[in-house]
Amino acid sequence: MSKETKQDDNNLTPRAPQNQKNEEKTFANKEILPKMKKIESEEPSHLQLNEKFLKRWSIEGLIGKGGYGEIYLAVDVVKGEEVAIKVEPKKRRGKLAKRMILEQHVMFKMQGKPHVPLIFGSGYTEKINFIIMQILSINVGDIKKSNPNKRLSQCSVGRIIHQSITALRDLHETGYVHRDVKPANMCFGIYPSSRHILILLDFGLVRRYKLDSGEWREPRVRAGFRGTTRYVSIRVHRRCEQSPYDDLVSVMYTSYELLSGELPWKHLEKSEEVLQLKEIMTENGVNPELFKGEKSVLMDFFKMVSETDPYKTPNYDQLIECIKVLYSPKTLTDPYEWEENHKSTDECSEENSK
Numbered sequence: 001m002s003k004e005t006k007q008d009d010n011n012l013t014p015r016a017p018q019n020q021k022n023e024e025k026t027f028a029n030k031e032i033l034p035k036m037k038k039i040e041s042e043e044p045s046h047l048q049l050n051e052k053f054l055k056r057w058s059i060e061g062l063i064g065k066g067g068y069g070e071i072y073l074a075v076d077v078v079k080g081e082e083v084a085i086k087v088e089p090k091k092r093r094g095k096l097a098k099r100m101i102l103e104q105h106v107m108f109k110m111q112g113k114p115h116v117p118l119i120f121g122s123g124y125t126e127k128i129n130f131i132i133m134q135i136l137s138i139n140v141g142d143i144k145k146s147n148p149n150k151r152l153s154q155c156s157v158g159r160i161i162h163q164s165i166t167a168l169r170d171l172h173e174t175g176y177v178h179r180d181v182k183p184a185n186m187c188f189g190i191y192p193s194s195r196h197i198l199i200l201l202d203f204g205l206v207r208r209y210k211l212d213s214g215e216w217r218e219p220r221v222r223a224g225f226r227g228t229t230r231y232v233s234i235r236v237h238r239r240c241e242q243s244p245y246d247d248l249v250s251v252m253y254t255s256y257e258l259l260s261g262e263l264p265w266k267h268l269e270k271s272e273e274v275l276q277l278k279e280i281m282t283e284n285g286v287n288p289e290l291f292k293g294e295k296s297v298l299m300d301f302f303k304m305v306s307e308t309d310p311y312k313t314p315n316y317d318q319l320i321e322c323i324k325v326l327y328s329p330k331t332l333t334d335p336y337e338w339e340e341n342h343k344s345t346d347e348c349s350e351e352n353s354k
């Protein structure tokens with residue numbers, strides 16, 4: 001390892017992925033494998049195709065490019081296993097980028113929890129910060145887009161939302177709020193043992209809301225905007241300090257988008273217009289006008305989330321019970337509609353209407 005390269009102390013030896021036995025190396029479903037983007041030669045990329053990063057990870061392609069970082073598919077040449085490498089430049093606009101330092105800190109704290117990516121290593125080189133982690137499926141937003149009717153069945157949505165709530169409960173228990181919950185930050189595992197497990201991604205915008213003592217931090221009078229306009233709560237539009245409640249509101253909007261195909265404010269550009277529609281949706285009780293047809297199953301969930309006290313720990317169990325109605329009697333381990341061995345997309349709704 002070069003002198004300018006440092007990895008975290010507890011991470012010098014990459015760890016084996018949990019539950020990833022040798023016989024499980026066949027992918028679950030080609031449709032949800034991460035798709036590679038071309039690494040354009042004229043575009044400066046942090047890592048190059050076929051480069052052997054830190055003499056161990058061979059760069060196979062670019063999976064994603066976010067506002068801050070790039071995500072590459074790489075092969076661990078020692079173990080012959082695929083991994084994802086998230087990279088961000090160490091400096092942004094002349095300032096030291098702290099986003100991924102916080103992200104890897106929180107991801108390390110969460111290791112052992114089922115809904116976070118496994119980390120095999122993290123650190124920095126002269127120019128970049130990096131996290132080497134478990135390779136996952138395409139994100140839930142892209143799974144939805146790849147469905148012919150651009151939405152997901154009630155049965156899939158129920159199980160995605162159930163697992164998102166569990167993932168957030170784990171994060172909130174460590175004292176952090178996520179602040180960017182959305183379908184693009186949710187993926188599934190790709191091996192048989194992990195393909196039904198939803199993984200929450202992108203901890204780059206987390207913030208501590210609870211002290212080690214368990215006491216909540218004093219909220220700021222006016223917080224900066226953090227998150228994605230389409231999914232943030234009304235409180236975030238109003239610049240309130242975010243709490244676990246606000247992550248759950250983003251889960252709530254996610255459920256609507258996945259089930260119906262789009263949120264009512266999808267085509268609005270101005271944040272104030274989006275806010276107005278969000279207010280119409282829930283401010284004076286859940287508005288039945290926006291919950292017609294297949295969306296009616298979400299009314300109870302919307303009511304329960306929007307009536308949650310933002311200054312108290314949410315009742316996660318109650319929320320999970322409420323959303324289970326969408327997929328019962330199926331279980332979290334039954335195949336999803338995008339899996340090859342799944343019989344019919346409507347199977348779940350038929351069962352629900354019995």
Ligand SMILES: Nc1ncnc2c1ncn2[C@@H]1O[C@H](COP(=O)(O)OP(=O)(O)OP(=O)(O)O)[C@@H](O)[C@H]1O
Pocket residue numbers: 034063064065066067068069070071084086117133134135136137138139184185187201202203204
């Ligand atoms: N471990 C992974 N395996 C497979 N795909 C991944 C993995 N991590 C991230 N991705 C893909 O890359 C996309 C961007 O990842 P992420 O949100 O972590 O990056 P980001 O730079 O913080 O993005 P943004 O600026 O949009 O928030 C995700 O939506 C997902 O599709």
